[in-house]
Structure formats: C-alpha cells, structure tokens
Amino acid sequence: MQASRARLFKEYKEVQREKSADPDIQLICDDSNIFKWTALVKGPSETPYEGGVFQLAFSIPEQYPLLPPQVRFLTKIFHPNVHFKTGEICLDILKNAWSPAWTLQSVCRAIIALMAHPEPDSPLNCDSGNLLRSGDIKGYQSMARMYTRLAAVPKKG
Amino acid sequence: MDAMASSDSEEYYDTDDDDMSQLDDGSDDGEDYDSSQEADDEACPKPEEREKEYDFETEADVRQRQEEDTAKISELLSVPRGFAAVLLRHCRWDAERLENEWFCDERRVREAVGLTAESGAPTALSDRPLACAICFDLYGPGETISAGCSHYYCRECWAGYVGAAVGDGARCLLLRCPDPGCAAPVARELVEQVAGDEVRARYERFVVRSYVEEGRSKCIRWCPGPGCTLAVQSRPGFRLYEVACACKHAFCFRCGDEAHRPASCETVREWAAKNLSDRETSNWVLVNTKHCPECRRAIEKNQGCNHMTCGDPCRHEFCWICLGPWKDHSGGYYNCNRYPQDRADESSEEKTRREQAKASLERYLHYYQRWSAHGASLKKARQELDGLEKGGLDRLAEEIGGGEVVNSTELEFLKEAYAQIITARRVLRWTYAYVYYLDPEHDRLRCFCEYLQGEAEASVERLHRCAEQERSELEAFVSTAEAAAEKLEEYREKLCSLILVSRNHFTNLVEGFESGMPEVS
Ligand SMILES: [Zn+2]
Ligand SMILES: [Zn+2]
Ligand SMILES: [Zn+2]
Ligand SMILES: [Zn+2]
Numbered sequence: 244m245q246a247s248r249a250r251l252f253k254e255y256k257e258v259q260r261e262k263s264a265d266p267d268i269q270l271i272c273d274d275s276n277i278f279k280w281t282a283l284v285k286g287p288s289e290t291p292y293e294g295g296v297f298q299l300a301f302s303i304p305e306q307y308p309l310l311p312p313q314v315r316f317l318t319k320i321f322h323p324n325v326h327f328k329t330g331e332i333c334l335d336i337l338k339n340a341w342s343p344a345w346t347l348q349s350v351c352r353a354i355i356a357l358m359a360h361p362e363p364d365s366p367l368n369c370d371s372g373n374l375l376r377s378g379d380i381k382g383y384q385s386m387a388r389m390y391t392r393l394a395a396v397p398k399k400g
Numbered sequence: 401m402d403a404m405a406s407s408d409s410e411e412y413y414d415t416d417d418d419d420m421s422q423l424d425d426g427s428d429d430g431e432d433y434d435s436s437q438e439a440d441d442e443a444c445p446k447p448e449e450r451e452k453e454y455d456f457e458t459e460a461d462v463r464q465r466q467e468e469d470t471a472k473i474s475e476l477l478s479v480p481r482g483f484a485a486v487l488l489r490h491c492r493w494d495a496e497r498l499e500n501e502w503f504c505d506e507r508r509v510r511e512a513v514g515l516t517a518e519s520g521a522p523t524a525l526s527d528r529p530l531a532c533a534i535c536f537d538l539y540g541p542g543e544t545i546s547a548g549c550s551h552y553y554c555r556e557c558w559a560g561y562v563g564a565a566v567g568d569g570a571r572c573l574l575l576r577c578p579d580p581g582c583a584a585p586v587a588r589e590l591v592e593q594v595a596g597d598e599v600r601a602r603y604e605r606f607v608v609r610s611y612v613e614e615g616r617s618k619c620i621r622w623c624p625g626p627g628c629t630l631a632v633q634s635r636p637g638f639r640l641y642e643v644a645c646a647c648k649h650a651f652c653f654r655c656g657d658e659a660h661r662p663a664s665c666e667t668v669r670e671w672a673a674k675n676l677s678d679r680e681t682s683n684w685v686l687v688n689t690k691h692c693p694e695c696r697r698a699i700e701k702n703q704g705c706n707h708m709t710c711g712d713p714c715r716h717e718f719c720w721i722c723l724g725p726w727k728d729h730s731g732g733y734y735n736c737n738r739y740p741q742d743r744a745d746e747s748s749e750e751k752t753r754r755e756q757a758k759a760s761l762e763r764y765l766h767y768y769q770r771w772s773a774h775g776a777s778l779k780k781a782r783q784e785l786d787g788l789e790k791g792g793l794d795r796l797a798e799e800i801g802g803g804e805v806v807n808s809t810e811l812e813f814l815k816e817a818y819a820q821i822i823t824a825r826r827v828l829r830w831t832y833a834y835v836y837y838l839d840p841e842h843d844r845l846r847c848f849c850e851y852l853q854g855e856a857e858a859s860v861e862r863l864h865r866c867a868e869q870e871r872s873e874l875e876a877f878v879s880t881a882e883a884a885a886e887k888l889e890e891y892r893e894k895l896c897s898l899i900l901v902s903r904n905h906f907t908n909l910v911e912g913f914e915s916g917m918p919e920v921s
C-alpha cells in the first residue's frame with residue numbers, strides 16, 4: 244500500500260513534469276484518490292481512430308506495480324480487442340505479461356500501439372474481429388471510423 | 401513379466417520401510433509374539449520374496465541428485481550454478497541433451513533461455529548512483545542489483561517481484577528481468593540475494609519438484625498421495641505399473657491415478673469420462689433406497705460387506721448389489737457379477753433406437769453399480785484399517801477375555817485381512833470397467849472373465865464378512881480366558897486361510913485379465 248502510493252506519487256510528478264513531452268497522452272489523477280486515474284489518448288494517425296480522443300479509466304490495485312492496473316475504454320470504440328459494451332481491453336501486458344517496470348504512461352503507449360495494430364485472433368469484439376479475419380479491411384475501417392466520429396471526435400460549437 | 405503380473409497385495413507388503421515392517425517381522429515385539437509367530441506363519445504364509453521394483457526417495461535425496469547434475473553442468477559449460485540450472489530445466493533436466501545442444505549451437509541455447517553473452521554472472525551490482533526502475537527511488541552505487549543485465553532495481557523491489565512470482569507457482573522458474581525488453585533469466589543466486597527465507601524455501605521446492613515433474617526421465621514420479629513428499633524411482637529393467645507408497649497411497653506409476661490394475665490407463669480415462677457424462681442417470685439409480693426382497697423393509701447399508709442379513713424376524717440373507725438370495729452367491733453359483741445377456745439380446749432385437757439406448761444404459765448401470773459398490777466397500781475397509789491402527793487393536797486385545805488372552809501385536813493378522821480386502825476390492829472394482837469395455841459379442845471371453853471375477857468376488861465377500869461381522873461376535877464373546885483364547889485361535893485360523901485364498905484368487909485374476917486371456921480370445 245505504502246509502496247504503491249509512493250510509486251504512484253512519483254508517476255504523478257513525472258507526468259506533471261513531462262506534460263508536453265508526449266502530446267498524444269494526457270494522464271489525470273483523481274483529485275481525492277491516487278488509485279483512480281483517467282487518460283485521454285489521441286487516435287493514431289493513418290488509422291480509423293485518427294482525429295478521435297479516447298478516454299481511458301485506470302483502477303489501480305494496492306499491490307501495484309507488482310500487479311497491473313485495470314484499464315478500460317470509457318469512450319465507445321470499435322476494435323477487435325476491446326469489448327464494445329464494457330470497454331474491457333485484451334492486452335497481454337495488462338495480464339500475464341505485466342512487468343512492474345511498466346508505468347501508466349507506457350501502458351497508454353501500448354494501448355495506442357494496439358489501436359494501430361489490432362490482434363484479430365484474440366477478439367473481445369467478435370464483429371470487428373470477424374471482419375478483419377475474413378479480410379474485409381474496408382468494412383472494419385468504415386465501422387471503426389463511424390464510431391470514432393460518433394463517440395470520440397469532440398463536437399464543435 | 402512375473403514380477404509385474406503378480407497381485408499388488410505383494411507390493412503392499414514390499415514397502416517394507418517403517419510402518420509396514422511390523423507386518424513382516426515381529427523381531428522386537430517380545431516373547432509372546434515370537435512364540436505365536438510360527439503359527440501365524442503357517443496360517444498366513446507371506447508372499448514369496450521378490451526383487452524390489454522401485455525405491456523411495458525423499459525430497460532431500462532428489463535435491464542432492466539435482467545438485468550433482470547441476471554442479472557437473474556448471475563445470476562442463478563454465479557457467480554459474482544458477483545458469484546451469486536454468487539451462488538444465490530448459491532441456492527437461494536431461495544433461496546429455498543439454499551437452500549436445502550446447503556444443504552443437506551454443507548461441508541458440510543461450511538465446512532460448514535469455515543468456516546473452518554480456519551476462520557472465522547471475523547478479524550484478526551497479527557501480528554508480530541510479531534510480532530503481534520500479535519504485536523510482538534514488539540509490540547509491542552498489543545499492544541496486546541486476547540479473548547480470550543492465551537493468552538495476554533496488555532489493556526491495558526485487559523481493560516484491562520474486563515474491564509475487566513464487567506466490568504464483570512454478571512459473572517463478574521462468575522468471576526474467578522486469579525490463580519488458582530484456583530476457584535475462586532470474587537465477588537462483590539472485591533469488592537467494594533478494595528474497596526472504598519463506599520465499600526462498602518455496603522457490604527451492606519448485607526447483608526440486610520440477611526435477612521430477614518436468615524431467616524427461618520416466619523412471620521417477622512424486623507420490624500423488626495427499627501430503628506425501630516421497631518420490632518413487634523405478635529400478636532399471638522394470639516396467640513399473642503400480643506403486644504402494646510408504647504413505648499407503650497405491651497409485652499407477654504411468655498415469656498417476658489411483659491404482660487400477662487390471663484395467664489399463666486408457667480404460668480408466670474412458671470410464672471416468674463416461675461416468676461424468678452419465679452422472680445424473682447413474683446417481684438416480686444408486687440413491688434409490690433398497691428394500692429387503694423378502695419383507696420389503698428398507699435397508700441401509702452401513703458395513704462394507706455386500707452380504708446383507710435382514711433384521712429379526714425376517715433374517716433373509718441377500719446380496720446388496722443384485723438383491724438376489726445370498727445362497728446363490730457362494731462358490732460355483734456365484735453369478736451376481738454376470739450381466740444377463742438374454743436381457744440385452746431381447747431388447748437389441750427390438751429395432752427401435754430408444755430401446756437400444758435403454759439396453760445400453762442398463763448395461764452401463766450394471767457395471768457402474770458394481771464398480772461403485774466396491775468403491776464404497778473399499779472406503780469402509782480403509783477406515784476400518786485406520787481405526788485398527790489407531791488403537792483399535794489395543795481395544796480389541798483388552799476386550800477379548802478381559803484382556804488376559806492376547807496382546808495387540810498378536811492381532812496383527814486383522815490388519816493383514818483389511819490390507820487384502822482393500823487390494824481385492826480395488827482390483828475387483830476395476831475389473832468391472834475392464835469387462836464393460838470388452839467386445840459384447842465376444843461371449844467366451846466375457847464368460848471367462850466373469851467366471852474369474854465371480855470366484856474372486858465370492859472370496860473377498862467371505863473374507864470381508866469374516867473380518868467384519870465375525871470379529872464383532874468375537875468381541876461380544878464373554879467367557880473364561882481359556883475359552884476365549886480357543887475361540888480366538890479358531891477365528892485366526894479361519895481368517896488367515898481366507899486371506900490366503902483371496903490372495904491366490906487375486907493373483908490369478910490380475911494375471912488372467914492382464915494377459916488378455918489368449919486361451920479364450
Ligand atoms: Zn525499487
Ligand atoms: Zn534486464
Ligand atoms: Zn506417498
Ligand atoms: Zn494408470
């Protein structure tokens with residue numbers, strides 16, 4: 244508990260210091276609870292998520308960083324490795340490939356990489372997984388783009 | 401061939417270490433016992449001495465061998481001990497294979513386990529001040545440590561990292577440097593430097609378990625008995641089937657399941673799957689209360705023997721399994737185990753699928769019921785034997801003739817009886833799975849199997865009844881010490897001869913079944 248708190252506090256300070264270092268990621272710690280974080284990540288360019296801003300929710304266990312944080316999408320996203328309803332993410336580093344050397348920041352980077360390179364063989368969203376596996380890239384992209392526009396693009400005015 | 405086909409009752413006695421030795425020799429049990437020993441030997445001859453098929457090894461023995469292997473490899477390949485263990489584990493503890501692969505293509509082997517050339521040592525201390533990459537705290541020179549690679553962490557973070565992996569199970573043997581891009585293995589030297597006593601002990605345990613469990617050698621296995629830490633090493637030249645561990649757990653050396661001769665491992669697997677899929681139907685049949693076939697009184701079975709006697713005034717004697725009169729269950733008339741073939745023929749003549757399904761279910765239930773009834777009796781017998789060992793014999797010795805007639809060591813033959821009952825029930829139990837999978841068309845073979853089974857079954861029922869019921873009569877017998885001694889002697893002779901008969905039956909039975917009975921098939 245003490246160790247996780249100390250480490251999260253250091254991550255917090257690092258995030259404050261590096262604020263402009265990674266323009267694609269914005270990590271925000273909950274005002275009253277250092278075990279709850281949210282992040283805003285930009286959809287990677289040249290993907291159907293380009294132009295969108297996606298919100299992630301982090302729930303951090305007391306054994307952190309020995310155990311991985313729980314992360315899910317709050318913003319709706321059409322992606323083979325993200326559960327469409329719950330936002331749950333299938334990513335090995337959030338499960339058995341976790342290492343305490345990962346940070347919240349590097350987890351966000353890994354999630355951005357997953358958005359750019361879906362793994363259709365371990366789908367949480369079967370519709371989009373099937374589209375990709377059957378080779379219907381266009382179909383997948385247009386669905387993903389549509390949901391990006393609907394849910395992740397900031398409304399103007 | 402002889403050694404493996406003989407009944408496992410012999411193996412039961414072959415575990416002559418510690419607790420079983422009292423069955424074999426009473427050398428230090430006092431004079432009384434010595435004088436009775438001869439009579440005992442006459443009535444219950446021991447199975448002939450046979451060469452031992454296996455040896456027991458403790459965890460410490462196994463660890464020592466593992467250490468020796470590791471030290472040899474460490475010297476031969478000039479790598480630290482911990483790396484030698486990582487390499488050996490990678491090759492399933494097969495030193496020869498490791499040597500070959502290493503001298504063939506050292507780089508490939510190194511890469512497979514993450515031993516890059518830079519890492520000469522399993523641990524390294526940083527020589528400059530560094531921030532630990534897990535807790536981000538700053539440390540001075542020599543205060544952070546790595547797995548021989550360039551990723552340094554403080555001791556506390558290492559301890560947490562290793563502790564979490566060890567808590568997760570045997571995967572701690574595959575642990576790598578926490579840096580996501582680094583494959584350097586966490587070897588034993590590092591674990592020893594950073595982990596506390598408890599974690600280290602658990603880690604060591606996984607290492608030694610791995611030597612047997614992941615080892616390529618088919619000659620050694622851990623005993624799967626609850627709480628048992630012994631390993632069984634088969635001696636060269638034996639194809640080992642069944643092991644009676646010193647902890648009393650009897651198991652199959654090949655599949656690790658409970659002992660199941662004469663059924664094969666495959667039969668056991670199929671049978672277990674079948675029971676699982678048909679569980680509901682079979683349960684329904686088994687939970688139905690049974691009634692005395694004479695007077696319809698509800699009967700509860702609370703003894704292990706299947707020979708039931710209804711209460712007064714009925715006194716009808718019948719068989720718990722088939723509900724037939726017990727008089728049809730002795731000697732050559734014993735046919736409780738026989739599946740009434742005409743029943744199956746009749747319904748298979750009816751062409752409807754439903755009736756065929758019914759016939760096949762009935763056939764299955766016939767065998768399942770018997771398999772499961774012997775299992776229940778087996779459990780009872782185990783409890784009895786347990787009770788006898790935990791003071792039951794002493795109580796009995798005090799009971800008989802007011803405690804003046806025998807001491808408990810002279811009653812050891814009762815334990816032998818239960819040991820034989822346990823073996824016999826277990827063998828019989830598995831003959832039902834065996835016969836179930838015989839070709840139903842092959843009548844001659846099935847009949848012959850059933851004949852052997854019937855003989856053996858009658859003998860174990862007699863033995864079980866004598867050990868159980870007639871013993872209680874002995875307990876209840878109140879008379880002069882002299883009369884009690886006489887009655888006890890009579891009882892001993894009877895029980896011992898039944899043990900002998902049962903042993904013979906079961907030797908023949910297992911031999912016959914395992915040979916596949918070429919004379920009839
Ligand atoms: Zn640290
Ligand atoms: Zn490393
Ligand atoms: Zn054991
Ligand atoms: Zn087996």
Ligand SMILES: [Zn+2]
Nearest residue numbers: 692695710714
């Ligand atoms: Zn009755």
Ligand SMILES: [Zn+2]
Nearest residue numbers: 719721722736
């Ligand atoms: Zn019967």
